Amino acid sequence: MAKVKEIYNAHLVKIDELSSTVRNFHFEFPEKPRFDYRAGQFVMVEVPKEGKTARKPYSIASPPHWPNKIELCIKKVEGGYVSSYFFTLKKGYVMPMEGPLGVFKLKEPLPPHLLFVATGTGVAPLRAMIHTLLKDGHPGKMTLILGVRYENEVLFDEEFKSLAAQHPHFEYIPTVSRPQTWQGETGYVQDVLLRHYPSPEGRQIYACGLVPMINSLLETLGKNGYPREAIHFEKWT
Known part of the structure; x- marks a missing residue:
């Protein structure tokens, strides 16, 4: 049986400008008791585009022990629809996200x-x-x-x-x-x-x-x- 997509509404609460082309977006999940993930995983974001939905993966830039929030560090790419859309966002925006996804995680045993x-x-x-x-x-x-x-x-x-x-x-x-x-x-x-x-x-x-x-x-x-x-x-x- 195919796994059911888990899509949550993420609320944008803060934006940090890290450089002229990079911003760090802070999202919270007020409708979900806990957003569990492993360090290294990503989310698939969804943004509107011409009456449809554009989707793009972004790695989570914050650790799981920062409670019920994630940060996405995004560079505005020339010609990139989703990254450019992010740079128009204001606090309070609600974005659908699927996740957590991905297998890029720390593997035990860890080396010296x-x-x-x-x-x-x-x-x-x-x-x-x-x-x-x-x-x-x-x-x-x-x-x-x-x-x-x-x-x-x-x-x-x-x-x-x-x-x-x-x-x-x-x-x-x-x-x-x-x-x-x-x-x-x-x-x-x-x-x-x-x-x-x-x-x-x-x-x-x-x-x-x-x-x-x-x-x-x-x-x-x-x-x-x-x-x-x-x-x-x-x-x-």
């Missing part, structure tokens, strides 16, 4: 060192995972490598800096591929990863980003000894 790798809004599901692990008291080392093109595009920068300051076993490495005045790491995420951690021993990778980035990551790490089974990923189109 978890490497989280993302570009742009691909950091969304990894942010949920990191907050979950820190809340659960995970003792192992965690590293987030977050890549963007320009320094004004680094997402949740102050938040990740604060987490790294509070938790010595969490390391945060932002990197910029087209630096102007940036003083930190530069280059693509896969190259930064190998500069810091050339050996795959005791490590697993959770990565999220656009298809070209994930393909390049898999190819580069594979050539440098990282086994395919140690790399878990979500590709975005």
Whole structure:
């Protein structure tokens, strides 16, 4: 028997502007006692389009222990109908969502060192995972490598800096591929990863980003000894 779709009305309660093209949308579910999901999963949103419905998946950017709410970190894509629609929304808007969906989740047993790798809004599901692990008291080392093109595009920068300051076993490495005045790491995420951690021993990778980035990551790490089974990923189109 096919599983019945679970669609809920999500109420938009807050919008954070993270950059000129990225906003973080906070939704609550007042009609549902609890919205249960696993860090890394996504929802399928529904928006009206010419008398019909346009649907698009977005990863949940917040951890499950933040009660009965989710955050969606969305970049406005040129020519993208759904992302452009999001940028017209105001507080109070009610959006139908199906979910939770997806199998991009942390897999037990966890290794001594978890490497989280993302570009742009691909950091969304990894942010949920990191907050979950820190809340659960995970003792192992965690590293987030977050890549963007320009320094004004680094997402949740102050938040990740604060987490790294509070938790010595969490390391945060932002990197910029087209630096102007940036003083930190530069280059693509896969190259930064190998500069810091050339050996795959005791490590697993959770990565999220656009298809070209994930393909390049898999190819580069594979050539440098990282086994395919140690790399878990979500590709975005």
